[in-house]
Structure formats: C-alpha cells, structure tokens
Amino acid sequence: MAIKPTIYKFHISLSDLNRDYYDSLNLTIALHPSETLERMMARVMAYCIEAQEGLAFTKGLSEVEEPDIWVHTLDNQIALWIDAGEPSLERIKKATRLAQTVKVFSFNSKSDVWWEQSKNKVKQLSVSVLQLDWESIQSLVKHVQRTMNFSVTITGESAFIASETGECEVNWVTLQ
Template sequence: MAIKPTIFKVSINLSDLDRNHYDTINLTIAKHPSETEERLMARIVAYCYEAQENLVLTKGISDTEEPDMWVKSLDDQIQLWIDMGEPSTDRIKKANRQSKHTIVYSFNSKSDVWWSQSADKFKQIGGSYYQFDFSEIEPLAAHLERTMKWFVTISDETAAIQTDTGEFSIHRTLLHS
C-alpha cells in the first residue's frame, strides 16, 4: 500500500509592500511522502512572494506534468508556471511553451552548483529564476506544524515571517529575469 500525503494547513496574513498586495490566505497543502520539510516550507514562502488571484498549489511533486503552482485563465490557459527546486532545462522549455511566464525558485544547498552549470542555457530559454538561501529555509522547516498561522511582511525582496514558534527572514535573490 502506498504512503499517503500528510496534510498541512497554514493561515497567512500577507503584507507585500513591494507589490502593494495585502491578503489573508488559507492554504491546505499536501506534503508528498518523498517531499522534504524544507521543500514544503520553500513552496509556502514562494506562494507568498507570488500571491495573486487564481494562484493554485497543484499536485506538484506527485504529478511530473504539473508545476508546483500555477495561475490559469478562465479558458484554462496557463498564465504562470512556478517550479520549485532545480529543474532541467528541458522541463523549463516545456513550461515556457505551455505558459505565458515561468518562474523557478531554487532553495537547496546545491542551488549554486545547479545555477552555475546551467545558467547560460536558462538565460536563453527565458523565465525568471530566484534562489532562497537554504540556511534560511532550514530553520523555518524545523518549526513545521500540521496547523500554522503566519504573519508575512515582504519588503525589499525579504519575507519577514512571524509564527507562533518564532520569527524568520527569507531573502529572495534574483538569479535571472
């Protein structure tokens, strides 16, 4: 029998000062058995940075044909494709063909190596590429709970996250746009 995903709920009070976007978001997130806590937390933080109407968490890691998040138009066209991790150039080429805009958030300890080896190819493909510092994601992941309440303020590409168990800062570095 397959191991089932673990369900997490997070209530987010978001103030994105960089984009003048303010919202209260209630997310229900399925953590795939093979997904790390760091990846789950990076997904939530990326969701905060990209929060907009119709942004949806997809099956992600459970379905290789879907991104981690997307925005679709009313006629089911993909407007925004968001991938987490270190995807292949072929995957991003495909994403660019299917969507109007593609964003990648890298967060692992090996992100620098992935980017240095593939940066030229990704720059030719197009899209936006960001990196979270793994040393900032890791302490946040240590505070993962099944039900969480976050207050997130984004300013100057830094998300200040206040939870019931601590305060964290996650900086987003633009690699290429």
C-alpha cells in the same frame, strides 16, 4: 499499500510591501511522502511571493507534468508556471512553451552548482529564476507545525515570518 501524504494547514496574513498586496491566505498543502519539509516551505514561500488571484497549488510531485504552483486564464491557458527546486533544462523549455510566464524558485544546498551549470542555457529562455537562501529555509522549517498561523511581510528580497513558535527571515536573490 502506498504511503499517504501528510496534510498541513496554514493561515497566513500576507503583507507584500513591494506590490502593495495584502491578503489573508488559508492554504492546505499535501506533503508528498518523498518531499522534504524544506521543499514544502519553499513552495509556501513561492506562493506568498507570487500571491495573486487564481494562484493554486497543483498535485506537485504526484503529477510530474504539472508545475508546483500555477495560475490559469479564463480560457484555461497557463498564465503562470512556478517550479520549486532545480528543474532540468528540458522541463524549463517545456514550461516556456506551455505558460505565458515561468518562474523557478531554487532553494537547496546544491542551488549554486545547479545555477552555474545551467545559467548559460537558461538565460536564453524567457524564465525568471529566484534563489531562496537555503539557511533561511532551514530556519523556517524549525517553526513548522501541522496547523499554524503566521504572518509574512515581504519587502525587497526578504520575507519576515512571525508565528506562535518564533520568528525568522527568508531572503532570496534574483538570478534572472
């Protein structure tokens, strides 16, 4: 019998001061059995940073042919493809063929090594790469509960997160 995903529910009050975008998000996220809390929260942060109408989580690790997050146009084309992690060059190339806009949110301890090995080839592609600070993501994970309310305020390349269990800040840098 297969192990089932763990379900998390987030109620997020989002204030993106960079884009003057304000929203109240109700997200239900399935944590795949092989996925870490850090990866799940990197997906949540990517969702908050890119929040817009039509943005949706996919089946994630359960469906390898799909990104982690996407937006479809009215004619069912992929307008935005978002991957969390350090995807292979082949996956990024595929994404640029299938989607109008491609973004990668790199987030873990091996992110610097991945970027150094990939940057020359990735720079030839039409893709945005953001690197979430690994220690910030680890700090955020300490506050995770199965059901939680929190607020996210984005300004510059930083998000301030406040929840019932505490506060933290997640920073990132734009690599490309």
